[in-house]
Amino acid sequence: MDIDRDLLLLMLRRMWMIRNFELKVMEVHSAGEFAGGAHPYIGEEAVAVGACAALEDTDYIAGNHRSHGHPIAKGGRVDKAMAELYGRVDGYCKGKGGSMHLADYSIGILGESGILGSSVPVAVGAALAASIKGEKFVSLAFFGDGASNQGALHESMNLASVWNLPIIFICENNQYAVTTSYADTVAVEHVSDRASAYNMPGILVDGQDAIAMYEATASAVGRARAGDGPSLIEGLTYRFEEHSLGLGRVRRGEYRTQEEIDNWRKRDPLDILEHNIISQGVATREECDAINAKTVEEVEKATEFARNSPFPEPSDLFDDMWADPIAFP
Amino acid sequence: MAQTVFIEAINQAIIEEMRRDENVFIMGEDIRRSVYGATANLLSEFGEKRVLDTPLSENGFFGAAIGASLVGMRPIVETLTSFMWVGMDQLISQAAKMRYMFGGQATLPVVYRASMFYGGGSAAHHSDRSYPMFMNMPGIKVIVPSNPADMKGLLKSAVRDNDPCIVFEDGTLAGMRGEVPENEDLPGDELIVPFGQAEMVREGTDCTIVGVAGGVNIAASVSDQLAQEGISVEVIDPRTLVPFDKKTILNSVEKTGRLVITDPAHKVCSAASEIASIVAEEGFWSLQAPIQKVASEQVHIPYTPALEPHVYPDVEKVTAAVKRTLES
Numbered sequence: 001m002d003i004d005r006d007l008l009l010l011m012l013r014r015m016w017m018i019r020n021f022e023l024k025v026m027e028v029h030s031a032g033e034f035a036g037g038a039h040p041y042i043g044e045e046a047v048a049v050g051a052c053a054a055l056e057d058t059d060y061i062a063g064n065h066r067s068h069g070h071p072i073a074k075g076g077r078v079d080k081a082m083a084e085l086y087g088r089v090d091g092y093c094k095g096k097g098g099s100m101h102l103a104d105y106s107i108g109i110l111g112e113s114g115i116l117g118s119s120v121p122v123a124v125g126a127a128l129a130a131s132i133k134g135e136k137f138v139s140l141a142f143f144g145d146g147a148s149n150q151g152a153l154h155e156s157m158n159l160a161s162v163w164n165l166p167i168i169f170i171c172e173n174n175q176y177a178v179t180t181s182y183a184d185t186v187a188v189e190h191v192s193d194r195a196s197a198y199n200m201p202g203i204l205v206d207g208q209d210a211i212a213m214y215e216a217t218a219s220a221v222g223r224a225r226a227g228d229g230p231s232l233i234e235g236l237t238y239r240f241e242e243h244s245l246g247l248g249r250v251r252r253g254e255y256r257t258q259e260e261i262d263n264w265r266k267r268d269p270l271d272i273l274e275h276n277i278i279s280q281g282v283a284t285r286e287e288c289d290a291i292n293a294k295t296v297e298e299v300e301k302a303t304e305f306a307r308n309s310p311f312p313e314p315s316d317l318f319d320d321m322w323a324d325p326i327a328f329p
Numbered sequence: 330m331a332q333t334v335f336i337e338a339i340n341q342a343i344i345e346e347m348r349r350d351e352n353v354f355i356m357g358e359d360i361r362r363s364v365y366g367a368t369a370n371l372l373s374e375f376g377e378k379r380v381l382d383t384p385l386s387e388n389g390f391f392g393a394a395i396g397a398s399l400v401g402m403r404p405i406v407e408t409l410t411s412f413m414w415v416g417m418d419q420l421i422s423q424a425a426k427m428r429y430m431f432g433g434q435a436t437l438p439v440v441y442r443a444s445m446f447y448g449g450g451s452a453a454h455h456s457d458r459s460y461p462m463f464m465n466m467p468g469i470k471v472i473v474p475s476n477p478a479d480m481k482g483l484l485k486s487a488v489r490d491n492d493p494c495i496v497f498e499d500g501t502l503a504g505m506r507g508e509v510p511e512n513e514d515l516p517g518d519e520l521i522v523p524f525g526q527a528e529m530v531r532e533g534t535d536c537t538i539v540g541v542a543g544g545v546n547i548a549a550s551v552s553d554q555l556a557q558e559g560i561s562v563e564v565i566d567p568r569t570l571v572p573f574d575k576k577t578i579l580n581s582v583e584k585t586g587r588l589v590i591t592d593p594a595h596k597v598c599s600a601a602s603e604i605a606s607i608v609a610e611e612g613f614w615s616l617q618a619p620i621q622k623v624a625s626e627q628v629h630i631p632y633t634p635a636l637e638p639h640v641y642p643d644v645e646k647v648t649a650a651v652k653r654t655l656e657s
Contacts, residue, residue: 125396155389
């Protein structure tokens with residue numbers, strides 16, 4: 001598949017944006033600049049960026065607790081994302097959601113969910129709306145290998161298939177549900193093998209390769225828009241960092257060997273995409289470095305924006321509870 | 330005015346709302362063939378795209394309704410209270426919380442119609458009266474109609490409301506006949522019952538009974554019977570529990586000085602508990618006797634007709650409660 005130069009560079013830019021955003025989050029979190037937890041997406045950037053590169057702004061996504069990568073991959077703003085982590089009024093959710101609940105309804109980001117598997121039926125619903133109204137938008141649900149065991153996933157895939165809905169299920173298989181391994185919890189060799197049970201295509205993709213993720217997703221999106229129904233794509237990937245910030249200080253015992261981590265780090269999705277871009281003559285090393293540097297700068301600005309944004313007032317506590325407000329009790 | 334059966338009132342509301350707004354659609358188990366009667370004739374008029382029979386996947390289709398509502402649809406989901414447990418994660422983690430959690434970005438005009446089939450030998454797995462649990466969770470409007478006209482008017486309001494609503498349809502009322510005004514006799518040519526406005530069912534001076542859902546009929550019967558003994562009982566139907574019209578109830582207790590609440594839910598942390606606590610906090614100095622809660626016993630619903638009726642509030646229990654308030 002020939003991929004447009006602009007799209008390749010957009011993918012690179014978004015992957016660097018996620019990487020540098022997450023590095024900054026780790027830095028300011030360890031400095032105690034914000035209160036809650038966060039789940040770094042470092043190592044998995046190619047999955048969300050490759051998948052979202054196949055979408056339009058009018059398409060929808062829903063995600064999970066590892067929640068910064070999906071919105072940035074869909075074109076979300078890092079300043080509003082960072083301000084949300086800082087709990088400030090200029091955050092995406094005015095400080096009400098925090099790290100695990102980023103959303104941007106202006107570009108189809110229906111929201112990240114801290115309950116795993118729980119946003120997948122919601123994504124099915126967006127696809128159902130497309131089907132009822134006869135519109136061409138599609139919906140894409142991100143979930144992990146851990147959530148692949150949730151009943152919600154099975155109900156969602158079956159519903160999507162019997163109703164022939166335009167949805168793409170993207171499993172980010174990073175091989176561990178917190179500390180519990182894939183092999184101990186999933187009965188099939190690949191999550192994508194489960195697609196046959198729902199009569200839909202199941203595609204196993206190298207999740208470190210953004211181009212492979214893009215190509216698989218673009219093909220699934222094409223099927224969905226043509227009315228040919230849902231697909232399940234499994235991106236095999238790895239989280240380079242801990243499950244969540246600070247977990248390493250509290251957990252007892254190791255669950256991954258250093259050798260395993262080192263081997264996966266050798267397959268850094270940014271190295272792989274830059275190698276492809278440079279070797280195909282799409283851009284030079286210097287141009288790639290400049291893209292990286294620009295995202296570092298944007299993340300710095302976003303962090304300053306977050307730091308300077310005010311906290312909500314106590315009087316804001318009840319705002320946004322209801323669309324048609326009531327006094328209760 | 331026309332006499333309409335409760336279940337037909339539901340059907341009228343759905344048909345009128347689906348005709349009015351093409352974004353309204355309905356989904357649930359066995360609704361095309363209308364096992365419960367409320368969805369009769371929908372398939373022939375609105376077609377398969379807007380009348381969806383679902384698999385037995387409450388978590389899946391409760392969530393799909395949420396997702397569809399987020400992108401401009403107005404879904405109505407038909408289910409039973411007892412099946413709601415299966416889809417609880419979607420109702421709580423998503424429907425109730427999304428709007429607030431996302432800083433007001435999400436709007437979820439989704440309606441769950443939950444039938445409560447209790448009192449008919451359905452045993453513990455099909456007889457839940459679960460509305461108090463949803464009063465405890467911010468973010469869901471809780472609707473408890475007690476007669477055909479309110480059923481119709483409140484359901485139409487729920488479809489138009491922009492927040493998640495659960496309409497609890499009391500199965501003991503399914504065959505109840507009541508007057509439902511013809512549309513042409515109404516202002517705006519339709520029946521709309523707004524949320525948060527209690528209805529005065531009987532006026533009285535000696536004691537107030539607040540009835541919830543099927544409890545309203547019991548309260549009205551008690552009021553009629555005690556009138557023959559010279560006891561004047563006021564009966565109030567809150568009609569919605571979230572939002573809740575506490576003013577009408579506090580005004581009534583100010584007048585009567587006595588309060589009995591009859592609520593088919595389990596007694597602990599029931600709607601009756603919350604109403605009692607509101608009146609205790611805000612109407613204490615009006616009270617001339619302790620508040621009496623007549624709710625279901627704290628036990629599961631037994632199958633046998635030898636035991637089941639003992640669980641629920643009935644005319645006898647409510648009458649005794651009214652008399653206790655008058656002894657003080």
